[in-house]
Amino acid sequence: MDACKILTDRRDKRRAARDVAEVDRRIIKLLRDPRGVPDGKGNRTRLAGPKANKLRLDLAEAVEYAALFPGPLPNRIQGRGRPPDNAIFMFIDDIDRACRAAGLKPGLRYVMPVSLPVAIFIELAPIVWPGQPKDPRRLFERWRRLRSTLIRE
Numbered sequence: 644m645d646a647c648k649i650l651t652d653r654r655d656k657r658r659a660a661r662d663v664a665e666v667d668r669r670i671i672k673l674l675r676d677p678r679g680v681p682d683g684k685g686n687r688t689r690l691a692g693p694k695a696n697k698l699r700l701d702l703a704e705a706v707e708y709a710a711l712f713p714g715p716l717p718n719r720i721q722g723r724g725r726p727p728d729n730a731i732f733m734f735i736d737d738i739d740r741a742c743r744a745a746g747l748k749p750g751l752r753y754v755m756p757v758s759l760p761v762a763i764f765i766e767l768a769p770i771v772w773p774g775q776p777k778d779p780r781r782l783f784e785r786w787r788r789l790r791s792t793l794i795r796e
Contacts (some may be wrong), residue, residue, distance in 0.1 A: 662770055669766045670702050673759070680759050682747050694745045701741030702763060709734035709771045729793070734771070735786045736793055738763050751787075753780040 674680060674695055679687035690698060709730060738760045742749040752758040757765070761779050768776045776782070 666703060666706050666767065666770055667699075669770070670699050670763075673762060673766060674699060680747065681750065681752070681756065681762075682759075688747065690745065690747075698741055698745035698747075701744055702738065702767070705734060705737030705741055706767055706771060708737060731768075731782055732786045732789060732793060734768070735760070735764060735783060736790065751783055753783075 674690055676687075679689040682688040739749050742760055742763075747759065749760045750758045751761060753761055757779075761783065764779055764782075765776055
């Protein structure tokens with residue numbers, strides 16, 4: 644998998660290569676569930692072939708964009724600790740777009756078994772930003788409310 648330049652702008656090359664391998668490993672682990680991935684309709688769907696590869700590449704690209712996201716919203720400036728809200732919302736939006744592009748209807752379930760977008764966020768967010776995501780429900784609900792105001796330049 645060609646994960647391009649994930650995280651290379653703020654870390655050294657060896658660390659970036661390790662992070663690329665970790666992103667790839669976590670994505671493969673999520674997609675190779677023998678029961679399939681949750682499809683948002685209460686069922687599980689097995690992804691194979693081009694759909695799985697498309698989802699895998701789109702998720703790697705989403706992680707790259709989340710790591711390289713240039714600027715905060717005017718009233719949400721990054722300080723110490725967690726990233727600005729817009730970086731998180733763009734990452735969640737990219738996860739949603741990747742799931743839809745692979746033909747999945749991404750549902751949002753926050754308790755076990757969690758839905759695919761929530762599982763992807765929980766697995767990949769700690770690679771981009773330090774620490775575990777504390778409350779995915781709150782983040783996803785805020786993203787859903789503010790989704791129409793996200794601007795991609």
